[in-house]
Amino acid sequence: MLRTIIAGLKARTARLVLSSVAIALGVAFVTGTLVLGDAMTASLRDELAKEARNVDVSVTVSGESSSPDEVQGISPETLAKIRQTPGVAGADARGSHSVPLVAANGKAKPAWAVPLASNERLREFDLVDGRYPAEADEIAVDKRTAATAKLTIGQPVVLLGKEDERHEFTLVGTYQQGTNQLVLGGFDHVGLTPEGFASLEPERPPYQVVAVAAAGFTQQQVLDNVRQAIGDSGFRLQTGEQLTEEALARVERQSGEFTTLLLAFAIIALVVAAMVIYNTFTILVAQRTRELALMRCVGASRSQVFRGVLAEALVMGLAASVIGLLGGIGVSALLQQVIFSFGDSGGEGTVQLPVTAMTVLAAFAVGTLVTVLAAVLPARKATRVAPVAALRSQPDSGEEVARTGLLRVLTAVLFAVVGVGAIVLGLGMENDDAAMFTSGAGTMALLVSVVVLGPLLVGPVNRVLGAVPRALLGVPAKLASANAGRNPKRTAATTAALMIGVTIVSLVTVVANSAKETVNAEIDQRMPADYTVTSAVYDRPLPEELAEQLAAVPEVAKVAPTTVVYGDQGYFTGVPKDAVGDLFRPTVTSGSLADLRDGTMAVNAEFAKRQGASVGSTVTVDPGEGEPQDLKVVAVVEGQGLSDGIMTIETSMRFPQAAEGYESILVKLEDGVANGRAAVEKVTDPSPLAVLDSAAETKEQLNQQLNQVLTFIWALIGLAVVIALFGIANTLTLSVLERTRESALLRALGLTRGQLRLMLVVESVLMALMGAAIGLSLGIGFGWVLTRALSNDNFSVDLVVPFGQIGVMLAGAVVAAVLAAALPARRAARTSVVAGMAEA
Structure with a gap:
C-alpha cells in the first residue's frame, strides 16, 4: 500500500502543487506573525535593558502612607540618606514632566523633560552624537525628537516654563532611548542636568523614583540597607531583577495584543486555505473513482483507502509547512518594515528574525493538521467507492455531489437563526462594546450559514450573472455557465473561500468609510468657522x-x-x-x-x-x-x-x-x-x-489616518483573497483534466481552440463573480449592522457604501479570474482531439 501511495503522489504531483501553495501561504502568515511577535518581544527586551541596566535597587513612592512628606515624593534629604547607605555606589532621582519644546519652525510641541543621571552607570540612554550636558544651560534630545523638531547640535533649544517663560539651552548631544512608556506613547523627549531640570519649575514636588547602583554587596543586601536607612513607610523597594521582570511583563502584554490581532487575520487565511484543500481532495477523489474501485477489487480495505488519502494529505501538508516556514520569515521582515514606516523613524529600524522551536512546531502543526483535517471528509468519501465502479467507462464525478442534503439545510437554518438573534440582541444593547461584539458575532454566524447553504445559491446566482455573457459571447459562454452550475457543491466550495475574503474586506471598507463620512459631516456641522x-x-x-x-x-x-x-x-x-x-x-x-x-x-x-x-x-x-x-x-x-x-x-x-x-x-x-x-x-x-x-485640514488628517489603517487591513485580509484565487485556478486545472474527453468532443463538433479557452475564462470569471457578488452583498449588509451597533443617542453613524472601491474590487476579481484561467485554458486548448477522445 505504501508503494501505491508513493506512486500516486508522483503521478499527481502537478495536481497538488497549487493546493500546496495555498496552504503554504496560510502557514507563512501564521509563522510570520509568530516570528514578528517574538521579534517585537526580543527588541523590547533589548531596549528595556537600558531602563533597568546597572540598577540594583529601585525606590518608588508607593502612595500608601499617611505621611504627607513621604506620599508627595522623595525629598533631597531622603536621597542624601540613600547615597550614604552602605553598599550604594551611586543613586540618582528619576522623574519627568511635560514641557513645551519650541521646534525650528518657531512652534511649540509637547515634550517630556527628564533629569540625566549624574552617575554614568545609571544613565538609561545611549549617546548617539555629541555629548551629554554638563552645565545647567545645556541640553540633549532624543534622536527622533531632533529629527522631527529639526534640531542640530550647537543650536539653541527653547523650552517654555510656567506662564510661557522662555528657557534657552544649548544642544550638545542626541541620544537613543530605551523602551519606556514615553517611547511607546511616541512622545518627544529631552534630557537636562538635574540643575537644569529643576530650573524649569523650581517649586515642583520631590521626585517619585530613585535608582541605586551597588558596589560590593548583593542587590538584596543593598535593598535591606536602604530600607533600614529610610524606612519602608510610603516607599516601595525592588531589586533590579524584580524591576526588570515587572517591566517585561508590562511590555510583553502590549506586544501580545498586536500579535493577537495579526493572528486573527492568519486564522481567516487558514480557514480559506482549508476550504481550498477540501475542495481539491474532493475533486481528486471524484476523479480517481475507477482507481479506488480497482484497489478495492484487488483486495484493498476501506481503512487502507482512507489511510492512503490521508497519507497524501500529510505529505502535502509537510511540504507546504516547510515552504510556509521559510516564507513566514520573509513575511515577518516585511511586516516589520511596514511597522517602521508607520512611525516617525522614516522607515528605519532593525529587522529581527528570531525563529524559536515553538514557531517551527506551530508551522508544522498548523500546516499538517489543517491539510489532514481538510482531507478527512474527502477520504471518507473515497472509502464509499464501490468496487463495481471500476467497470464503468466514464464515472460521473458529479453524482455524489449533485444533491443537497437535509442536514446541510438544517445546519444553515440553525446558524441563520443564531445570527439573526445575536444581531437583534446586539442592536438593542446600550453598551457600545457589548453591542459591537454581539452584533459582530451574529454577522459571522450568518456568514457560516451562507457558506453552508452555498450549493443552493449557486444555481440562481449563476443564472443571473451568466445572462450577460450568454447574450454577448454565444455558445462558449453558454457552455461555461452550464459548467459552473452543473456541480453546485464543487462550485460553492470553490467560491466560498473568495466569498469569505471579499465579505470581510467589504465589511471593513463599508464601516471605515461610514465612520469617515460621518466624522467629516460632524466636523462640518461642528466647525462652521473658517x-x-x-x-x-x-x-x-x-x-x-x-x-x-x-x-x-x-x-x-x-x-x-x-x-x-x-x-x-x-x-x-x-x-x-x-x-x-x-x-x-x-x-x-x-x-x-x-x-x-x-x-x-x-x-x-x-x-x-x-x-x-x-x-x-x-x-x-x-x-x-x-x-x-x-x-x-x-x-x-x-x-x-x-x-x-x-x-x-x-x-x-x-x-x-x-x-x-x-x-x-x-x-x-x-x-x-x-x-x-x-x-x-x-x-x-x-x-x-x-x-x-481648518475643517478641511482636520478632515484630511483624520482621513489619512483612517486610510492607513484601512490599507493595512486590506493587505492582511488580501492574503486570504489570494489563496481563494489559487483555489479557483486549482479547481479549473483539475476540471480540465477531468473533462479531457468532453473538451475533445467539443473540439470534434466544431469548437475552436479560442472558443475553448474563452469557455474556461468565462467559467472562471463566473465563479469569481459569484464569490465576489455574494461577499459584497454580505459585507454591505453586515456593515449596516455594525454601523447601527456603533450608533447611539449622541452619535449616529450613517451607512456609506463606497461604490468606487467596490467597483475596484469587482474589477480586480475579474482580472484575477482571467489570470487564474490562463494556464488551465492553455492546457485544454493544446490537448489533441484524438488523444482526448482516447482518454479512458
Whole structure:
C-alpha cells in the first residue's frame, strides 16, 4: 500500500502543487506573525535593558502612607540618606514632566523633560552624537525628537516654563532611548542636568523614583540597607531583577495584543486555505473513482483507502509547512518594515528574525493538521467507492455531489437563526462594546450559514450573472455557465473561500468609510468657522490677547474664543453668547439656547441621561479648585460632540481653570476674502503655542489616518483573497483534466481552440463573480449592522457604501479570474482531439 501511495503522489504531483501553495501561504502568515511577535518581544527586551541596566535597587513612592512628606515624593534629604547607605555606589532621582519644546519652525510641541543621571552607570540612554550636558544651560534630545523638531547640535533649544517663560539651552548631544512608556506613547523627549531640570519649575514636588547602583554587596543586601536607612513607610523597594521582570511583563502584554490581532487575520487565511484543500481532495477523489474501485477489487480495505488519502494529505501538508516556514520569515521582515514606516523613524529600524522551536512546531502543526483535517471528509468519501465502479467507462464525478442534503439545510437554518438573534440582541444593547461584539458575532454566524447553504445559491446566482455573457459571447459562454452550475457543491466550495475574503474586506471598507463620512459631516456641522486656533500643548491655554489681536484683523468678521471647565462629573465648554448658533451649532433636543445666560448651561444628551438631568434641573460643577457652582439646565443638546455641556464664557470665568486662558479661538472671515489665512497667520505665527487649523485640514488628517489603517487591513485580509484565487485556478486545472474527453468532443463538433479557452475564462470569471457578488452583498449588509451597533443617542453613524472601491474590487476579481484561467485554458486548448477522445 505504501508503494501505491508513493506512486500516486508522483503521478499527481502537478495536481497538488497549487493546493500546496495555498496552504503554504496560510502557514507563512501564521509563522510570520509568530516570528514578528517574538521579534517585537526580543527588541523590547533589548531596549528595556537600558531602563533597568546597572540598577540594583529601585525606590518608588508607593502612595500608601499617611505621611504627607513621604506620599508627595522623595525629598533631597531622603536621597542624601540613600547615597550614604552602605553598599550604594551611586543613586540618582528619576522623574519627568511635560514641557513645551519650541521646534525650528518657531512652534511649540509637547515634550517630556527628564533629569540625566549624574552617575554614568545609571544613565538609561545611549549617546548617539555629541555629548551629554554638563552645565545647567545645556541640553540633549532624543534622536527622533531632533529629527522631527529639526534640531542640530550647537543650536539653541527653547523650552517654555510656567506662564510661557522662555528657557534657552544649548544642544550638545542626541541620544537613543530605551523602551519606556514615553517611547511607546511616541512622545518627544529631552534630557537636562538635574540643575537644569529643576530650573524649569523650581517649586515642583520631590521626585517619585530613585535608582541605586551597588558596589560590593548583593542587590538584596543593598535593598535591606536602604530600607533600614529610610524606612519602608510610603516607599516601595525592588531589586533590579524584580524591576526588570515587572517591566517585561508590562511590555510583553502590549506586544501580545498586536500579535493577537495579526493572528486573527492568519486564522481567516487558514480557514480559506482549508476550504481550498477540501475542495481539491474532493475533486481528486471524484476523479480517481475507477482507481479506488480497482484497489478495492484487488483486495484493498476501506481503512487502507482512507489511510492512503490521508497519507497524501500529510505529505502535502509537510511540504507546504516547510515552504510556509521559510516564507513566514520573509513575511515577518516585511511586516516589520511596514511597522517602521508607520512611525516617525522614516522607515528605519532593525529587522529581527528570531525563529524559536515553538514557531517551527506551530508551522508544522498548523500546516499538517489543517491539510489532514481538510482531507478527512474527502477520504471518507473515497472509502464509499464501490468496487463495481471500476467497470464503468466514464464515472460521473458529479453524482455524489449533485444533491443537497437535509442536514446541510438544517445546519444553515440553525446558524441563520443564531445570527439573526445575536444581531437583534446586539442592536438593542446600550453598551457600545457589548453591542459591537454581539452584533459582530451574529454577522459571522450568518456568514457560516451562507457558506453552508452555498450549493443552493449557486444555481440562481449563476443564472443571473451568466445572462450577460450568454447574450454577448454565444455558445462558449453558454457552455461555461452550464459548467459552473452543473456541480453546485464543487462550485460553492470553490467560491466560498473568495466569498469569505471579499465579505470581510467589504465589511471593513463599508464601516471605515461610514465612520469617515460621518466624522467629516460632524466636523462640518461642528466647525462652521473658517479657522480654529488651538494650543500646541494640551495643558497650556491660549492667551486672551491673542483673541483681541485676531478680532482686530480687517479680514476677520468674527472671533469666538472658547474655554474648558473640568468638573467632577464631566468637562464643559464656555462659548460667547453671540457665537451660539453661528460659530457653534449644537442640535437642541429640548429647551432653548436663547435662555443660555450667566449661571445657566446646556448639557449634552448623553450627559443628561447619565446624570438624570433635564431642562429646569440644577447641575453642580465642582472643579476641584475653587468653589463648586450650581448651574441651571436650560437646554439639552446633541451632535456637538465637544464636551458634556456648554455655558457662556462669562459663566466659565467663575472657574480658575477657564480664567487662565482660552482652549481655542474660532475665526470667521469676511465674505469674499482671498488671503484670509495669510492675514490670520500674521497674528498666530509669533505665538509658539498657537496652531492654525481648518475643517478641511482636520478632515484630511483624520482621513489619512483612517486610510492607513484601512490599507493595512486590506493587505492582511488580501492574503486570504489570494489563496481563494489559487483555489479557483486549482479547481479549473483539475476540471480540465477531468473533462479531457468532453473538451475533445467539443473540439470534434466544431469548437475552436479560442472558443475553448474563452469557455474556461468565462467559467472562471463566473465563479469569481459569484464569490465576489455574494461577499459584497454580505459585507454591505453586515456593515449596516455594525454601523447601527456603533450608533447611539449622541452619535449616529450613517451607512456609506463606497461604490468606487467596490467597483475596484469587482474589477480586480475579474482580472484575477482571467489570470487564474490562463494556464488551465492553455492546457485544454493544446490537448489533441484524438488523444482526448482516447482518454479512458
